[in-house]
Amino acid sequence: MPSNAAGPTGLTVNPKPARLRDAAVREPARERRASEPDPTATPVDDVAADAPAEVVSIRPESDAGGVSAIRKTFAALEFIAERGGASAREVSQALGMPMPTVYRILGSLVDSDYLVHLKSDRRFELGYKLHRLGVSLHRQVGVPAQVKTEIARLHERAQTAAYFAVYRGPDVIVAFVDDCPDHRRLQPLNFGMHEASHATAYGKIMLAGMTDAQRDSYLEVHPLTPFTPTTIVDRAELDARLDEVALAGIAWEHEEFVPGMTCAAIAVRDASGMIVGSAAISAASTDVVGREAELEDALRRTASQLSRWFRTGSAALAH
Numbered sequence: 001m002p003s004n005a006a007g008p009t010g011l012t013v014n015p016k017p018a019r020l021r022d023a024a025v026r027e028p029a030r031e032r033r034a035s036e037p038d039p040t041a042t043p044v045d046d047v048a049a050d051a052p053a054e055v056v057s058i059r060p061e062s063d064a065g066g067v068s069a070i071r072k073t074f075a076a077l078e079f080i081a082e083r084g085g086a087s088a089r090e091v092s093q094a095l096g097m098p099m100p101t102v103y104r105i106l107g108s109l110v111d112s113d114y115l116v117h118l119k120s121d122r123r124f125e126l127g128y129k130l131h132r133l134g135v136s137l138h139r140q141v142g143v144p145a146q147v148k149t150e151i152a153r154l155h156e157r158a159q160t161a162a163y164f165a166v167y168r169g170p171d172v173i174v175a176f177v178d179d180c181p182d183h184r185r186l187q188p189l190n191f192g193m194h195e196a197s198h199a200t201a202y203g204k205i206m207l208a209g210m211t212d213a214q215r216d217s218y219l220e221v222h223p224l225t226p227f228t229p230t231t232i233v234d235r236a237e238l239d240a241r242l243d244e245v246a247l248a249g250i251a252w253e254h255e256e257f258v259p260g261m262t263c264a265a266i267a268v269r270d271a272s273g274m275i276v277g278s279a280a281i282s283a284a285s286t287d288v289v290g291r292e293a294e295l296e297d298a299l300r301r302t303a304s305q306l307s308r309w310f311r312t313g314s315a316a317l318a319h
Contacts, residue, residue: 085125143176152178154302160281161185165202172206201265202280204251208242209275262288266299271311
């Protein structure tokens with residue numbers, strides 16, 4: 001899940017008088033655990049239990065750390081999200097961060113409800129505040145229910161995964177996906193995906209709808225990264241392909257993004273004729289052969305219905 005919320009801007013240890021802090025460092029770990037615990041200390045896993053109390057007692061500090069601390073915080077959060085949970089040691093080993101730094105970061109995220117600490121399992125998982133952020137992001141992107149319904153119908157008609165992409169500021173993002181166990185979406189084409197427009201069919205539609213200046217600006221910050229041997233990485237070749245897409249009205253990409261997979265997409269337009277979105281499908285290349293005309297027809301029907309909705313705001317789509 002991509003998030004727009006910023007995490008803690010700085011991190012620090014819980015302050016103690018120097019005399020007590022030095023004594024805690026010198027005291028053997030076993031004796032320290034047996035002594036009366038510091039009420040502010042929160043061991044974060046089995047390794048943390050052996051760390052000095054001031055290392056594992058964690059509180060954010062607003063004016064420390066700067067950009068580097070923020071990047072480390074998000075790196076830890078993303079790693080835990082991708083893994084479905086992790087211990088502090090796993091975060092340290094994967095990201096190359098010292099354990100004290102990991103303790104501080106994870107403690108701040110727990111304090112802020114971005115993570116939860118499952119003490120019995122000695123691991124961290126995503127916190128509930130992230131769900132609220134995700135709900136807010138979906139609301140901001142704002143795909144209407146009628147559009148979602150039509151993309152679901154495209155999925156059923158085409159017997160493929162189906163997508164709807166939009167412009168969001170300078171980016172092209174996947175705003176909605178409808179798939180099933182028999183017709184799964186491409187990975188990582190999930191909600192919020194905004195990379196690889198040059199290598200995807202929906203991205204080519206959206207790039208073809210940009211002015212020359214808009215396209216130049218977009219490609220300056222989105223390099224033509226090769227994903228497969230057939231990905232277009234030459235700007236002149238890409239421009240020529242986009243001219244063809246603009247004339248044909250439908251974009252195809254054959255294994256440019258994911259080996260063995262083919263995608264097709266079509267533009268969705270508003271009342272002024274401007275492209276406001278793209279409906280797309282994906283399937284195994286072997287399943288597409290001989291079905292090209294059928295899939296293009298399904299895309300045209302979907303684009304017609306969606307464009308009608310964007311032109312009129314009609315609450316119902318005819319079929």
